[in-house]
Amino acid sequence: xxxxxxxxxxxxxxxxxxxxxxxxxxxxxxxxxxxxxxxxxxxxxxxxxxxxxxxxxxxxxxxxxxxxxxxxxxxxxxxxxxxxxxxxxxxxxxxxxxxxxxxxxxxxxxxxxxxxxxxxxxxxxxxxxxxxxxxxxxxxxxxxxxxxxxxxxxxxxxxxxxxxxxxxxxxxxxxxxxxxxxxxxxxxxxxxxxxxxxxxxxxxxxxxxxxxxxxxxxxxxxxxxxxxxxxxxxxxxxxxxxxxxxxxxxxxxxxxxxxxxxxxxxxxxxxxxxxxxxxxxxxxxxxxxxxxxxxxxxxxxxxxxxxxxxxxxxxxxxxxxxxxxxxxxxxxxxxxxxxxxxxxxxxxxxxxxxxxxxxxxxxxxxxxxxxxxxxxxxxxxxxxxxxxxxxxxxxxxxxxxxxxxxxxxxxxxxxxxxxxxxxxxxxxxxxxxxxxxxxxxxxxxxxxxxxxxxxxxxxxxxxxxxxxxxxxxxxxxxxxxxxxxxxxxxxxxxxxxxxxxxxxxxxxxxxxxxxxxxxxxxxxxxxxxxxxxxxxxxxxxxxxxxxxxxxxxxxxxxxxxxxxxxxxxxxxxxxxxxxxxxxxxxxxxxxxxxxxxxxxxxxxxxxxxxxxxxxxxx
Numbered sequence: 001x002x003x004x005x006x007x008x009x010x011x012x013x014x015x016x017x018x019x020x021x022x023x024x025x026x027x028x029x030x031x032x033x034x035x036x037x038x039x040x041x042x043x044x045x046x047x048x049x050x051x052x053x054x055x056x057x058x059x060x061x062x063x064x065x066x067x068x069x070x071x072x073x074x075x076x077x078x079x080x081x082x083x084x085x086x087x088x089x090x091x092x093x094x095x096x097x098x099x100x101x102x103x104x105x106x107x108x109x110x111x112x113x114x115x116x117x118x119x120x121x122x123x124x125x126x127x128x129x130x131x132x133x134x135x136x137x138x139x140x141x142x143x144x145x146x147x148x149x150x151x152x153x154x155x156x157x158x159x160x161x162x163x164x165x166x167x168x169x170x171x172x173x174x175x176x177x178x179x180x181x182x183x184x185x186x187x188x189x190x191x192x193x194x195x196x197x198x199x200x201x202x203x204x205x206x207x208x209x210x211x212x213x214x215x216x217x218x219x220x221x222x223x224x225x226x227x228x229x230x231x232x233x234x235x236x237x238x239x240x241x242x243x244x245x246x247x248x249x250x251x252x253x254x255x256x257x258x259x260x261x262x263x264x265x266x267x268x269x270x271x272x273x274x275x276x277x278x279x280x281x282x283x284x285x286x287x288x289x290x291x292x293x294x295x296x297x298x299x300x301x302x303x304x305x306x307x308x309x310x311x312x313x314x315x316x317x318x319x320x321x322x323x324x325x326x327x328x329x330x331x332x333x334x335x336x337x338x339x340x341x342x343x344x345x346x347x348x349x350x351x352x353x354x355x356x357x358x359x360x361x362x363x364x365x366x367x368x369x370x371x372x373x374x375x376x377x378x379x380x381x382x383x384x385x386x387x388x389x390x391x392x393x394x395x396x397x398x399x400x401x402x403x404x405x406x407x408x409x410x411x412x413x414x415x416x417x418x419x420x421x422x423x424x425x426x427x428x429x430x431x432x433x434x435x436x437x438x439x440x441x442x443x444x445x446x447x448x449x450x451x452x453x454x455x456x457x458x459x460x461x462x463x464x465x466x467x468x469x470x471x472x473x474x475x476x477x478x479x480x481x482x483x484x485x486x487x488x489x490x491x492x493x494x495x496x497x498x499x500x501x502x503x504x505x506x507x508x509x510x511x512x513x514x515x516x517x518x519x520x521x522x523x524x525x526x527x528x529x530x531x532x533x534x535x536x537x538x539x540x541x542x543x544x545x546x547x548x549x550x551x552x553x554x555x556x557x558x559x560x561x562x563x564x565x566x567x568x569x570x571x572x573x574x575x576x577x578x579x580x581x582x583x584x585x586x587x588x589x590x591x592x593x594x595x596x597x598x599x600x601x602x603x604x605x606x607x608x609x610x611x612x613x614x615x616x617x618x
Contacts, residue, residue, distance in 0.1 A: 136164040258286040292322040313357040332543035435464040447501040449494040529559040566600040587613040
């Protein structure tokens with residue numbers, strides 16, 4: 001067409017009318033044929049897509065006669081012949097096509113597909129072996145061919161294409177990422193992992209990307225355990241390969257084996273002189289996952305090894321925070337232990353001085369005074385001091401205002417509380433701390449029995465960017481909705497909200513008695529399992545563990561299919577393990593939990609505790 005147009009221009013220049021007329025006719029005819037072909041191709045594809053196979057086949061056969069149409073019709077035409085079982089016709093067509101386009105790898109592979117579809121495995125194997133051998137020294141052809149094999153679900157041949165090219169290239173690491181993807185599709189996890197390791201060894205700077213991939217492909221605990229076993233073997237065989245050590249740390253974190261992660265990170269920290277940076281991160285992750293004992297061990301390592309580092313001050317505070325969490329979860333909480341923590345915080349501030357790292361210690365001290373020693377004036381004085389400190393971050397000031405609001409609620413001055421919450425909510429809109437302030441205002445409305453106002457806050461918070469806040473909002477919203485629909489006067493729910501305020505105010509005995517009265521007054525109300533759960537937690541805090549277990553078992557037996565069933569059974573296991581030191585009973589409970597509640601969000605923790613008690617991590 002391009003040639004004809006050029007000739008037309010030349011004719012115009014020479015004014016040769018005869019040639020000009022002939023050329024115009026030729027051009028118009030060519031355009032007509034082109035338009036006709038395009039229309040026929042579109043119509044044939046339309047018939048094919050609509051399942052009108054005979055009509056489509058007739059048009060494709062007509063179009064096939066013009067070799068220029070082959071690239072435009074091949075995919076659907078070839079697929080149609082295979083679908084209709086016209087293998088001889090397909091083979092005759094593909095032989096002609098290969099002869100016309102001998103360098104097109106797709107057509108050559110498609111010929112082998114005919115043998116596959118005919119279920120002639122011997123012919124297919126022989127044909128593809130010869131084909132793969134012919135292209136194995138050309139990496140470009142190898143990639144193109146392997147992709148076409150994959151597209152046609154011939155994954156084993158795609159793998160063989162890469163393997164044979166590897167041998168020819170004498171490069172055992174070639175095509176690692178492509179082969180890993182194929183092994184993943186074939187569900188061959190061990191081979192997949194090996195290829196990802198090959199790739200990482202060749203491209204160590206991409207280790208973060210490989211971690212992200214592994215996080216997506218190794219979803220089951222068994223798969224992570226396989227990876228962990230392989231990494232231990234690799235580390236033993238190649239102790240100086242830091243890639244294996246780093247991946248072993250990563251998988252232990254995924255499995256929440258923080259002590260094992262710490263041991264590996266500590267060794268790498270000393271070998272590579274990392275100044276405790278990665279170790280510190282594992283400490284933080286352990287703390288977030290409430291593995292406080294391991295977190296203490298990690299932060300104490302930082303304190304000892306890096307006294308002059310920026311992480312020293314942070315570790316000094318966090319180690320006390322972890323010990324505080326341990327004290328708070330060791331029931332009943334002893335006043336003497338609380339005073340030791342307060343003294344530790346004071347020494348920290350005295351040693352280091354008041355800065356953004358240590359001011360959190362002052363906050364913690366204030367909250368201990370307020371919620372555990374009932375020394376509210378001391379707590380208020382400390383928080384007001386923090387709020388007035390200059391050159392500290394606004395987030396710390398806002399958090400201290402929220403704490404102060406909590407203390408006013410603690411001592412029965414809710415109007416002061418809502419004033420402080422609203423200040424923070426207004427000054428920090430669309431931020432995590434602003435959402436936290438709104439959540440506390442929602443809870444305050446809930447305590448007052450104003451469920452409509454509480455729900456208006458909670459509906460907004462369900463969409464909060466902070467998952468923890470969104471989850472808390474969802475939980476409170478469901479509690480209100482599920483327990484007010486059947487009780488038109490909201491009498492039981494208002495009494496329950498009053499009791500939740502008593503619990504917040506640490507009036508344990510008064511709250512327990514009120515729950516017992518509520519349970520007797522409304523024995524058929526859907527709140528009963530919530531009442532039992534609150535009572536069990538109060539008994540735990542009082543140190544009455546057998547009574548707590550009895551209350552929780554009541555939930556499992558009568559309300560095991562409801563929302564608190566899995567929480568109750570899991571809590572029974574933790575009481576046996578952590579508070580009563582009855583490891584065998586705890587193990588039995590966790591085993592029962594894994595059978596009864598395999599889809600619970602506590603399943604991973606229950607499995608870890610069960611395996612630890614069984615001795616898997618010794």
